[in-house]
Amino acid sequence: MGGVAGVYVDPAARGRGAASVLMRGLLGRMAELGDALSCLFPTAPVLYRGVGYEFGGVQPRYTYAARDLRALRSLGGDLRPRPADVADAELIRGVMREDQVRHGLCGPRLPSASRWREQLANERMTHYVLDGQDGGPRGFVAYSLADATLTVTDLVGETAEADAALWGVVASGSSAAPTVRAYLDARDPVALLAGTEARHEVQQHAWMLRVIDVAKGVGSRGFSAHVTASAEVRVNDPDLPANSGTWRVDVSEGSGTATRIEGPLAVDGSLPDERLVPGERPGSGEWLVPDEGPVPDEGPASREAVEVGPRGLAALWCGWSMSRLRQSGLAAGGDFDDDAALDAIFACTPFMTEYF
Ligand SMILES: CC(C)(COP(=O)(O)OP(=O)(O)OC[C@H]1O[C@@H](n2cnc3c(N)ncnc32)[C@H](O)[C@@H]1OP(=O)(O)O)[C@@H](O)C(=O)NCCC(=O)NCCS
Numbered sequence: 001m002g003g004v005a006g007v008y009v010d011p012a013a014r015g016r017g018a019a020s021v022l023m024r025g026l027l028g029r030m031a032e033l034g035d036a037l038s039c040l041f042p043t044a045p046v047l048y049r050g051v052g053y054e055f056g057g058v059q060p061r062y063t064y065a066a067r068d069l070r071a072l073r074s075l076g077g078d079l080r081p082r083p084a085d086v087a088d089a090e091l092i093r094g095v096m097r098e099d100q101v102r103h104g105l106c107g108p109r110l111p112s113a114s115r116w117r118e119q120l121a122n123e124r125m126t127h128y129v130l131d132g133q134d135g136g137p138r139g140f141v142a143y144s145l146a147d148a149t150l151t152v153t154d155l156v157g158e159t160a161e162a163d164a165a166l167w168g169v170v171a172s173g174s175s176a177a178p179t180v181r182a183y184l185d186a187r188d189p190v191a192l193l194a195g196t197e198a199r200h201e202v203q204q205h206a207w208m209l210r211v212i213d214v215a216k217g218v219g220s221r222g223f224s225a226h227v228t229a230s231a232e233v234r235v236n237d238p239d240l241p242a243n244s245g246t247w248r249v250d251v252s253e254g255s256g257t258a259t260r261i262e263g264p265l266a267v268d269g270s271l272p273d274e275r276l277v278p279g280e281r282p283g284s285g286e287w288l289v290p291d292e293g294p295v296p297d298e299g300p301a302s303r304e305a306v307e308v309g310p311r312g313l314a315a316l317w318c319g320w321s322m323s324r325l326r327q328s329g330l331a332a333g334g335d336f337d338d339d340a341a342l343d344a345i346f347a348c349t350p351f352m353t354e355y356f
Pocket of ligand 1: 048050
């Protein structure tokens with residue numbers, strides 16, 4: 001994922017398309033570097049929509065009264081989290097990975113063990129772990145304290161008891177820090193444990209996504225293990241022409257592929273010479289006529305395939321339903337069966353816990 005931040009144009013040069021030119025250059029560069037996707041937290045969404053980004057999800061932050069979380073301690077029973085140190089980096093990474101897999105989470109990054117070692121050495125952060133000794137549940141929490149507010153950046157427990165014990169540690173400082181803020185999945189189990197009345201403020205920071213490479217974007221994404229489906233999507237991506245053309249998306253056993261079944265569309269939407277294939281530099285906009293016959297053709301593409309531009313493709317990838325995309329003018333063509341297949345394939349509620 002190519003993260004974009006710090007976009008800035010000199011005030012004297014604003015309003016003349018400079019940022020759009022920079023963003024287009026960046027798209028080609030990300031494609032060259034092999035990125036599948038790109039994400040950013042926008043302050044000017046119109047700018048990024050113009051180059052194919054669309055809102056994909058949010059970074060939610062929940063604020064709790066510490067005393068309400070403190071009340072969870074009794075649920076934790078005998079579990080006693082212990083302070084963590086750098087030697088716990090692998091344990092924390094493993095617990096986080098298993099949690100992401102178990103709950104089918106879509107969006108949060110999995111920091112490497114070395115990244116965790118760096119964070120564990122940061123004296124401004126506090127970490128506690130549950131080892132899982134004697135078959136007990138494992139878990140960890142990472143938080144910091146500033147201005148009488150506790151901020152939880154990660155909290156993962158294998159069971160309700162583990163979650164409760166870890167929240168209990170955080171909230172044990174409730175007399176000095178009455179407020180707890182936490183960056184969590186909207187469906188984090190604390191909502192079920194603590195009761196919604198404990199959650200008195202929710203702030204959401206929306207992020208936008210762009211698909212940089214259709215085949216990599218689908219190939220590197222996870223899908224529901226119980227969905228076996230195929231659908232055709234016709235993409236028109238003027239800024240990254242290597243994405244343009246008709247793709248067949250096949251999903252089974254939790255993995256997916258996107259296979260080009262028809263050549264690219266010209267920038268004006270008309271069908272160019274179908275023998276064209278992308279040039280050697282992805283995203284450069286070059287198209288070549290291959291020496292060895294036509295573009296691989298795996299059967300006739302439906303002329304009625306669902307049609308999307310880069311914004312519709314990004315929104316689809318992030319789990320927006322086809323009916324919403326149609327309503328917003330981000331998808332056309334296809335029929336009810338295509339919509340049902342695409343909805344089943346891409347269904348997800350993505351979120352981020354980090355800001356950049
Ligand atoms: C935001 C910024 C990078 C835009 O640079 P720019 O060169 O003026 O942008 P462009 O001329 O390429 O504008 C592209 C589109 O975005 C829109 N846009 C640009 N700045 C905007 C803003 N602040 N609010 C709303 N829309 C904006 C333009 O109207 C244009 O839309 P249009 O094609 O429909 O007319 C520039 O104003 C800036 O540096 N701002 C301060 C830093 C900042 O906010 N960065 C963004 C971080 S995510």
